Structures are given as structure tokens and as C-alpha cells.
Amino acid sequence: MASLEINGQSIELDEEGYLVDLGSWTPEVGEALAKAEDVELTDEHWDIINFLREYYEEYQIAPAVRVLTKAVGKRLGKAKGNSKYLYSLFPYGPGKQACKYAGLPKPTGCV
């Protein structure tokens, strides 16, 4: 099983690089998860990641793409409230890639 070394601590990851224990997430872990995929997290990325974490805390699931785009539109202006913007930040899909860095489980199903 893969793992991530942060400040001398070993964080367990599943086969696809998602956290096994969601409670082990910290912003440093998020940075490291992104770095492992050659992504440098900017403030724009963090806006999305923070929203995902807030939403997850309330609903115990990642938001639907539409919910996410709408919330981003409301917070950051209409120009950014679309999936094109989200894909420009997270080319592998805001659902899957952003969730990984935010320490949330991967949404699976017919999606």
C-alpha cells in the first residue's frame, strides 16, 4: 500500500492515491498530494479545496459538479462559475482530482 511521508509521519494512501483515513488530512498533506502529481497549488486551487472540505463536513459527500460550479460562481464571480474554469484548475476532473487533494473520498458510481 502506498504512503506519503510528511514531517516524519507516514500517511496511508489507497491504490489510487486517496487518503485511507480522512482524518489524517492537513493543508500540508493536500500540498504533498498535489506535488506528487506535479501540481503546484495556487490560491485559486485552495478556494476550491476549502469549499469542498466545508461541503463535505456538512453533507458527508463531495458536492455535485453543478453544486460546486454554482457555489464557485457565487463566491468568486460568475466568470468562474463554470466547469471550464474548474477543469482548467483540475484537468482530471474537479470531482476526482480536487477531492483527492482535499482529502475526500473519490466519488464513485456511474460518474
Added chain:
Amino acid sequence: MADYEIPTVTGDDGIVDVPALKEGAMGHLHGPWVSKPDFQKELGFPTDFTMPEGVENYGDVDTLVENWKNRALEKLDDLRGRYRSLQVFLDICVKCGACTDKCHYYIGTTDPKNMPVARQDLLRKVYRRYFTFAGKFFGKIGKPEFVGAADLTEDVVKDWYNYYHQCSQCRRCSVFCPYGIDTAEISMAAREILDHIGMGQKYCTEIMGKVHKIGNNLGLPEAALSDTLEGLEEDIYDDTGVLVELPLDKKGADILLVTPSADFFAEPHVDGLMGYAKVFHELGLDFTLSSYASEGANFGMFIGSYENMRRLALRIRKAAIDLGVKRIVFGECGHAWRVAYSFLNTLAGPWDFLDQNYPIPQHVLEITEPALAAGKLNIDKSANDDMVVTFHDSCNIARGSRIGGYEGGQFEVPRNVIKAVCNNYVDMPKDTIHDSTFCCGGGGGILTDDLMEVRVKGAQPRMEALKHVTENHGVTHMAAICAICKSQFTKVIPYYGFTMDQIVSVHQLVSNAIQLTGQLTEDEIDEMELDYDEAKEKLIASREAAE
């Protein structure tokens, strides 16, 4: 984009030429991630196995359950006793070869083990070895191959796990089989056996665990679902000025709408869901969604587990009883409809408490199509004039069920709906549509990232057909009526030079064209300050006053 070769598409005639065989072309794969014992337990499968350390250990016999060989054979024996069809399919293949070039995975991968006959034979040879006289006899003298039989070994298990996850159970090969052998049933049986020796597939088992626990594949709890639906109501309201409701757990509603949970979550699925809601609204149909049965798709079928398939189907029954509905309607989901149309009655019936004047269950297209034909919906076709649309027949609907209650209705009804709401429609080449349709490449439990290579290669025949109509007939969009097809295509078509927004839901097209009663123009909406919360409160208050 990928460390394997993406098949090329030419667009010439829309049909991929049968490729030369390349032995072992997909032998480097190891199958999907194996499920952890915890998830296996939830589904009632044995857990006395060891998680393999890495993918290279998948199928190593020291990771399997104790006494794995006997237990695998016992399961096979059990299944052939339970399903007469399986026994017959294992016996009657004459290796005529009619199926060989019909499989999208064979065409896309060129691996001979993906010829349906060869893939079936991975199980059939074991059946012959242990359950037929000839196989037992020649097996005993160490020459099982004389009669097409083979010992059950570690390598066979590895092949099972790898190649039975390169079958989407689409049943295209079965259409061309002179004996009608259903490859899907063989793949399902193989996966059920694998589940019983410690090789359950992570994707399907985790997902079914979520349905058993929460009610849908995604694991959307009631609060999230309710918030999502409210958001969609708001979107429709902001767009049209009309409050179209998407009720959840509404007791006493006439119709229970069961739809794949992807309809709540993914694009373009969610546009389809808003389309159903608009149709129900305009026709004055009183419907509700259920948080308990918030999933149409039944993954129990993918892994051949009757018990799990039944457990999932019973959730729908319970929701229907608890909510007191009179009808059950299914949304756009291929596997949901296959299970609903073909098995719902035996799985979860009798449905004598529902209104017998309507089909049980009913497909949402069976509501929309007649309404369109009768002119009950106000349609502005020009709303879809920016598209030239084609339609992808989803396998489980095309080959596993009907829509509209007549032979071939499953092909006609969705096309009638599209043509009633779009001015521009073109079919893909005839060998790639109707019951010859090619799978999207992601059906049957293959829609998982760990099988991406299989998914991309398996999409080739459909992509070739799409490229043909794109280049020769100006097609811009492909509509589908299955959540898996929609998700698979949006993910893989970029590999073939298309863009993900070229995939649309059929009811999304309906949603674009439908003119709601009292719908405002864009200018009117811009002038007014629409407030969804206020409108919703008003609606609730007026309803309470009326009561």
C-alpha cells in the same frame, strides 16, 4: 495522455476493420483493484483471504481463500444448478466463430482472449474438465486439452480476473451467436465465482455497499440529496421563472421516480433529470424521488449476485410501499432498466399494490414520447438548432429490454423523442446502432479509473462510427439514455479528438426545447429580480392554505 497506444479512428465508413490478432495484447493488465475484506463482508462474500501486496500479486493462490480451488468449483456447480441457461451456454458452443469480431474490446485491443468465444472458454474449459465425462477422463490421464478442458490453476484465475473485467456484458456477441449464447451470463458467473474466492472487484463491491447503507451508488445522504434537488429547482427557476419541483420523499405522490444517482451528480446527467421534472410538471404528474431508493442502477447484475441484486431491488419496493405511490417510473439508466424491465417482478414483486393501468415499471420515455406525439408539451425545436444530434443505443436497453411495449420500441421511442425536439437528427451506420449497437466501453462494472486502458480501447468502434457521422453529416452531439454511457463517453471521447460537452442526455434535449406554461423570456427574467426562496415559500404557503 496515456502510456499505451490509443486506437486511431478514420471516419471513412464508420466501421473498424477487423484487426489482426495480437496474442497477449492485454496480458500486461491485472484486472481492476481487488476489494478489501470489509466490503466483501457487506455483500455476504467470504473474507478469509489476504489482500495482495501489489497488483502483480493479484490471483496468487496464497492470497485467495483457503481451499480456493474446491470453493471455486463448488460455486460453479451451484451456479449451473441454479441457472439452467448457464449450464446450456457452457455445453452448446460449437466454436463456429460468429462472435469473434463482434466484441468492441476485441476490436479495440486485438487480444484474442477478448474474442467472446475465447473469453467464455476461460470458464468453459474448467467446466469441461471437472463436470463432463470427457474432461474428467482426459484430465485424469493428464491430457485435458484433448477435449478442450483445462485444470483450474493460478494462471486460470489470473486470466479470469483480467479478462472477465474486459467484458461489459453488452451482449452484442450474443446477437450474432447462432445458438444465442449469452456471454454476459458467463461473465457474471465468473465474477460471482471470483467473489467467492477472495477476488471481488473494488469498484462494484464498494458501490453496492454504499447502496445497502445509504441508498445510492454515490453515497449521497438524504441531506445532500435534498440540498442538490433544491439547487436544481433554483436553476430551473432562474432560467425560466417557473417553479418546477423535484420533490423528495413526498408521501402520497402518484409516481415514484427511480433514477441513477449520477443524475443528481454528474454532467450531462443532471440536465436530463431537470428534463424529466419539466415533463412531469407540464403534464401535471405528481411524482417524488426517494432518499431510501435513490438509485436505479443495480450493480448486483454486473457481478452476477442474485442475492445482492435482489437486496437492491427490494429497496425500491419498500420505498414504493412506504411512500404509497401508484406507479414506478425509471429515468435514463441502461442497467436499471434492464433489471427493472426483465427482473423486477421476480426480484421484488408482486406489484399488485400499484395501479395496474400503467406499465410496471414504466420508462420515463414512455411518458414523454406519447405526450409529445399528442401535442401535450409546448415545444420549440429551434432551441436545439445549434446541434446536429445522433443517438447511441445503450446495450442493456437495446438488447436486454423494450421501451414502449412493442418489438423494436427501444430503438424507436428515444429517436421519436429526439426528433420531436430537434430539427437535426442523423443515425450512425446501421451496423453500429439498434441491436447491433456498440457498447460505450464502460458498461457492466468497467467504468472505473483502474480500467482506463480497457475503457479507452473498447470505445474505438463507437468512436469510429461517431467520427464518420461527424465528418460526413455534420453531427455535433451524441445523445444517450444511460448514466454509464454518458460518464464513459465524457471521459474517453477526448482521447479520440472530441470534447466532453458533445455528449448529451435525451431529456436534456427535451428540457432545452420545452416551453413551460408561464415561462418567461430571457429579457423578462433580466428585468425581474427572481428570488427562488421567496417563490418556494409562497408555493408552500398557498398549498397549505388550499389544504
